[in-house]
Amino acid sequence: MEIIKLINALPGCVSQGVIWGIMAIGVYITYRILDVADLTVDGSIATGGAVATVLLMAGVNPWIALIVAFVVGMLTGLATGIFHTFMGIPAILAGILTQLSLYSVNLAILGKANLPLNATKLELLISQRNVRALSLDNPLIVLAIVTAGVIALLYLFFGTELGCSLRATGANNAMARAQGINTNTNKVLGLMLSNGLVALSGALLCQYQGFTDVGMGRGAIVIGLAAVIIGEVLFSKIFNNFALKLLAVSIGAVIYFVVIQVVLWLGLDTDFLKMLQALVVAVFLAIPYWKGKYFNKKTGKGA
Amino acid sequence: MANTMLHINHIAKTFNPGTITEKKALLDVELTLNEGDFVTVIGGNGAGKSTMLNAVAGVFPVDSGKIEIGGVDVTHLPEYKRAKYLGRVFQDPMTGTAATMNIEENMALAMRRGQPRGLKWGIRPMEREMYREQLRTLGLGLEDRMQSKVGLLSGGQRQALTLLMATLKTPKLLLLDEHTAALDPKTAAKVLELTEKIVAEQKLTAMMVTHNMKDAIAIGNRLIMMNAGRIVVDVSGERKKNLTRAEVMGLFEKAAGEELDGDRLLLS
Numbered sequence: 001m002e003i004i005k006l007i008n009a010l011p012g013c014v015s016q017g018v019i020w021g022i023m024a025i026g027v028y029i030t031y032r033i034l035d036v037a038d039l040t041v042d043g044s045i046a047t048g049g050a051v052a053t054v055l056l057m058a059g060v061n062p063w064i065a066l067i068v069a070f071v072v073g074m075l076t077g078l079a080t081g082i083f084h085t086f087m088g089i090p091a092i093l094a095g096i097l098t099q100l101s102l103y104s105v106n107l108a109i110l111g112k113a114n115l116p117l118n119a120t121k122l123e124l125l126i127s128q129r130n131v132r133a134l135s136l137d138n139p140l141i142v143l144a145i146v147t148a149g150v151i152a153l154l155y156l157f158f159g160t161e162l163g164c165s166l167r168a169t170g171a172n173n174a175m176a177r178a179q180g181i182n183t184n185t186n187k188v189l190g191l192m193l194s195n196g197l198v199a200l201s202g203a204l205l206c207q208y209q210g211f212t213d214v215g216m217g218r219g220a221i222v223i224g225l226a227a228v229i230i231g232e233v234l235f236s237k238i239f240n241n242f243a244l245k246l247l248a249v250s251i252g253a254v255i256y257f258v259v260i261q262v263v264l265w266l267g268l269d270t271d272f273l274k275m276l277q278a279l280v281v282a283v284f285l286a287i288p289y290w291k292g293k294y295f296n297k298k299t300g301k302g303a
Numbered sequence: 304m305a306n307t308m309l310h311i312n313h314i315a316k317t318f319n320p321g322t323i324t325e326k327k328a329l330l331d332v333e334l335t336l337n338e339g340d341f342v343t344v345i346g347g348n349g350a351g352k353s354t355m356l357n358a359v360a361g362v363f364p365v366d367s368g369k370i371e372i373g374g375v376d377v378t379h380l381p382e383y384k385r386a387k388y389l390g391r392v393f394q395d396p397m398t399g400t401a402a403t404m405n406i407e408e409n410m411a412l413a414m415r416r417g418q419p420r421g422l423k424w425g426i427r428p429m430e431r432e433m434y435r436e437q438l439r440t441l442g443l444g445l446e447d448r449m450q451s452k453v454g455l456l457s458g459g460q461r462q463a464l465t466l467l468m469a470t471l472k473t474p475k476l477l478l479l480d481e482h483t484a485a486l487d488p489k490t491a492a493k494v495l496e497l498t499e500k501i502v503a504e505q506k507l508t509a510m511m512v513t514h515n516m517k518d519a520i521a522i523g524n525r526l527i528m529m530n531a532g533r534i535v536v537d538v539s540g541e542r543k544k545n546l547t548r549a550e551v552m553g554l555f556e557k558a559a560g561e562e563l564d565g566d567r568l569l570l571s
Contacts (some may be wrong), residue, residue: 030407035311048411077412127305159421159424159425160420160421160422160423160425161411161415161420161421161423161424161425162420162421162422163425164404164408164411164412164420164426165412165415165420165426166403167401167403167404167408168404168412171401171403171404172398172400172401172402174393174398175398175400175401176383176401176412177382177383177386177414178360178382178386178387178389178391178399179412179413179415179468180383180386180417180418181383181386181412181420182381182383182416182418182433229344281463
């Protein structure tokens with residue numbers, strides 16, 4: 001257990017965290033703003049990776065590849081949105097259906113289960129190999145720019161009439177409809193926006209790790225939720241502004257990856273990693289419930 | 304002859320048809336409201352009062368019949384499209400506002416009722432002054448708390464705000480569904496007073512469901528009573544003004560052909 005090993009791993013954790021932070025911001029839009037648990041993300045993050053990989057291998061400009069991945073991600077959200085609103089399928093199940101079908105879609109895009117991206121031969125935006133570089137090649141620079149751009153655009157969007165109506169849809173469906181808001185359209189729009197960001201994150205992730213795998217999104221929703229919840233637990237008292245709340249989600253993702261690294265460094269068998277992830281999220285989800293129970297008892301006695 | 308603002312043309316609604324929980328909520332409701340009518344609606348639990356209001360609002364489609372608001376046939380319009388014509392206040396103070404959004408954001412949402420929502424700013428600075436003025440008329444001090452989340456307000460404050468929001472953009476018809484039932488008597492009286500003031504000032508056409516016979520008689524220019532999915536009593540004008548509680552009871556018994564059960568009606 002050499003501490004130097006852990007310190008060496010930290011820059012990688014931070015980069016990975018920022019990439020997954022963009023995905024987690026997408027999860028925040030559905031889970032917190034729309035009040036819908038969307039499981040499409042396990043598929044759409046790999047879709048983003050697959051689309052970007054194919055485009056990059058064809059020599060397309062990497063920024064354009066990111067944009068195309070975002071748009072294709074929005075289409076995955078559209079599919080879930082149609083399942084949910086037009087076909088009346090509960091949101092969680094609608095997401096599972098899209099996620100499952102995306103496995104086939106992703107295989108079709110990639111042509112096989114796994115494709116490598118060679119950072120020396122291709123023009124990539126970021127690469128894991130530069131993670132400790134003290135130069136402009138360091139992935140953190142591009143990642144910080146993309147994250148800042150995403151947060152700024154979302155901040156502006158949710159301040160518009162349309163953005164406000166989306167927030168109202170999540171906050172109070174009945175009220176939103178009484179104010180003339182088409183809540184179904186808004187849910188579809190929110191799912192599209194969310195999965196667009198998730199796919200964007202996938203497009204960055206495949207470049208960073210140097211490959212795309214159709215299974216790379218397995219359990220992504222759990223990481224996204226973990227980041228959202230960690231961000232809220234740590235920063236909800238000090239961050240009131242919407243942009244800062246999104247930043248908290250991104251920081252939450254970084255903290256999540258650092259914590260996982262520490263646990264691995266302490267000697268956890270990597271086979272148990274997914275189980276650990278799930279249990280961590282389960283406990284964090286339970287905290288508000290336990291808190292409520294505890295406080296209710298208190299007030300009950302007092303009354 | 305005044306303009307017709309609402310025409311409910313023989314609507315019927317059965318919930319869960321063909322199942323064990325089948326409920327014939329509305330049998331054959333026929334009602335015409337003229338511009339400026341303020342009608343109070345009373346009746347026992349399950350008489351169909353709220354169902355009638357929700358049918359007008361488009362919460363569910365009706366089985367038969369037609370609904371026109373201000374001459375427009377809205378029978379097949381979804382709830383969010385009918386919102387253009389309607390101001391609504393609900394029984395539960397939590398229903399009418401978005402708790403996680405602040406006061407001015409809620410008002411801005413209401414200000415855009417029935418308009419397409421695009422990428423323009425959700426609230427423009429000049430609107431804020433107008434909202435502040437409007438909030439001041441409530442006399443609740445909300446004009447100094449425009450950045451506060453609505454979830455922090457009391458039930459009475461939320462109902463007053465919902466009422467303001469419902470009438471911010473003058474509706475063709477104001478639907479009040481027992482909007483004071485969840486409030487304590489003092490607050491209820493205040494919200495009711497505010498309701499009368501707003502309806503009078505804006506010369507609104509309004510329909511108010513209530514369980515309070517005294518209010519039903521004292522407020523508005525018309526009173527209807529429902530029983531088992533039908534309107535059984537309809538009194539307006541001078542006769543409504545001079546109505547007494549005993550008289551309403553008598554009218555009900557005559558129309559419904561049954562002994563009035565005071566408990567079931569929850570009249571106070």
